[in-house]
Amino acid sequence: MKALGEILAELSKGGFRITRARRSMIEVLLDSRLPLSAEGLIDALLGKKVPANKTTVYRELTFLKEMGIVQEIQFLHERVKRYEVVFGGHHHHLICMGCKRVEDVELEGELEKYEREIMNSRGFKVLNHTLEFMGLCEDCR
Amino acid sequence: MKALGEILAELSKGGFRITRARRSMIEVLLDSRLPLSAEGLIDALLGKKVPANKTTVYRELTFLKEMGIVQEIQFLHERVKRYEVVFGGHHHHLICMGCKRVEDVELEGELEKYEREIMNSRGFKVLNHTLEFMGLCEDCR
DNA sequence: TATATTAATGCAACTTAGTTGCATTAGTCA
DNA sequence: TGACTAATGCAACTAAGTTGCATTAATATA
Numbered sequence: 525m526k527a528l529g530e531i532l533a534e535l536s537k538g539g540f541r542i543t544r545a546r547r548s549m550i551e552v553l554l555d556s557r558l559p560l561s562a563e564g565l566i567d568a569l570l571g572k573k574v575p576a577n578k579t580t581v582y583r584e585l586t587f588l589k590e591m592g593i594v595q596e597i598q599f600l601h602e603r604v605k606r607y608e609v610v611f612g613g614h615h616h617h618l619i620c621m622g623c624k625r626v627e628d629v630e631l632e633g634e635l636e637k638y639e640r641e642i643m644n645s646r647g648f649k650v651l652n653h654t655l656e657f658m659g660l661c662e663d664c665r
Numbered sequence: 666m667k668a669l670g671e672i673l674a675e676l677s678k679g680g681f682r683i684t685r686a687r688r689s690m691i692e693v694l695l696d697s698r699l700p701l702s703a704e705g706l707i708d709a710l711l712g713k714k715v716p717a718n719k720t721t722v723y724r725e726l727t728f729l730k731e732m733g734i735v736q737e738i739q740f741l742h743e744r745v746k747r748y749e750v751v752f753g754g755h756h757h758h759l760i761c762m763g764c765k766r767v768e769d770v771e772l773e774g775e776l777e778k779y780e781r782e783i784m785n786s787r788g789f790k791v792l793n794h795t796l797e798f799m800g801l802c803e804d805c806r
Numbered sequence: 807t808a809t810a811t812t813a814a815t816g817c818a819a820c821t822t823a824g825t826t827g828c829a830t831t832a833g834t835c836a
Numbered sequence: 837t838g839a840c841t842a843a844t845g846c847a848a849c850t851a852a853g854t855t856g857c858a859t860t861a862a863t864a865t866a
Contacts, residue, residue: 536834539834539842540842540843541832541833541834541841541842541843542833542834543832543833543842543843543844544832545843545844546843561823562823562824563822563823575844575845577844577845577846578823578824578845579824579825579826579844579845579846580843580844580845582823582824582825583825583843583844584843587843596741597741598739598741599739600737600738600739600795603822603823603852603853604822604823604824605823605824618783618787618789618791620789621792627787627789629783629787631779631782632782635796638772638798639798641772641773642759642770642798646759646768646770646802646803647802647803647806648759648761648768648798648800648801648802648803649800649801649806650759650798650799650800651762651799651800651801652798652799652800653796653797653798653799654741654795654796654797654799655776655794655795655796656794656795657779657780657783657789657791657793657794658791658792658793658794658795659789659790659791659792659793660789660790660792661787661788661789662787662788662789665788665790677863680813680863681813681814682812682813682814682861682862682863683862683863684813684814684815684861684862686814686815687814702852703852703853704851704852716815716816718815718816718817719816719852719853720815720816720817720853720854720855721814721815721816723852723853723854724814724815724854725814728814744823744824744851744852745851745852745853746852746853
């Protein structure tokens with residue numbers, strides 16, 4: 525997980541402008557410990573008195589995705605997409621069906637075994653995967 | 666994977682009516698070797714000269730989900746939801762980024778190891794999970 | 807087989823999430 | 837400080853799915 529300054533420097537070096545909306549969006553996403561929807565992001569911005577236009581927010585999210593700064597997540601139990609700042613390591617989510625909170629998990633060893641298996645038995649080359657666990661968190665059990 | 670007759674008998678026993686739309690939708694879903702979107706389902710029905718109203722199709726999909734006959738799948742690379750008849754065993758998908766085809770995979774041993782790990786380290790009780798692999802199929806590599 | 811009951815249907819109008827075109831604004835560099 | 841153009845914001849649009857309500861038809865019963 526990078527710091528705000530690092531991200532901004534990287535963008536600046538790439539010839540992109542550091543606007544109020546851009547900076548604030550990255551700040552909000554960095555501060556949120558769970559992935560935000562576009563709507564949630566707009567609310568957070570308005571809460572910080574940062575003008576947040578829907579079009580701008582969606583366009584900026586597309587941009588930040590292309591830059592590899594944020595990633596988009598689609599949870600099965602929701603219609604909307606969520607966004608989070610890309611983490612150092614690839615990780616997954618624990619989604620509590622009680623309180624709807626989302627936590628991150630990193631898994632040891634990952635799914636390489638399965639990916640090899642799939643390659644061998646099907647000739648299918650896995651390039652990426654998504655994995656989400658649904659259940660009940662400690663508080664909701 | 667159940668046969669059409671079985672499914673219809675089960676519904677009938679439950680006091681639900683066997684209508685043309687209901688029978689045809691289950692038929693189409695059983696025949697499709699990949700999960701269908703609502704739109705794809707409507708097209709398939711029209712192709713069979715079965716009148717297919719959007720509202721009816723969505724309502725029937727909701728019903729079939731509630732009955733545990735079909736399951737809804739959300740792929741990360743798509744906006745729409747897809748539906749498939751529930752299989753005997755829990756399974757996952759291989760999504761080809763080239764030709765967009767979807768194949769099923771069943772994994773040995775599954776993710777129990779991770780689910781135990783998550784329970785032990787976080788106190789989070791996993792009840793369900795989703796796992797999709799994105800990559801290139803044999804033909805597209 | 808006819809009839810009553812109500813599950814299922816279908817239209818139209820709506821909602822939600824996200825997108826597009828285009829004129830305007832504001833970062834950045836010289 | 838000004839020129840350049842990336843980024844913005846409005847309004848209008850699209851796609852996917854939903855809702856209310858009057859109508860139709862599957863089934864049980866007489």
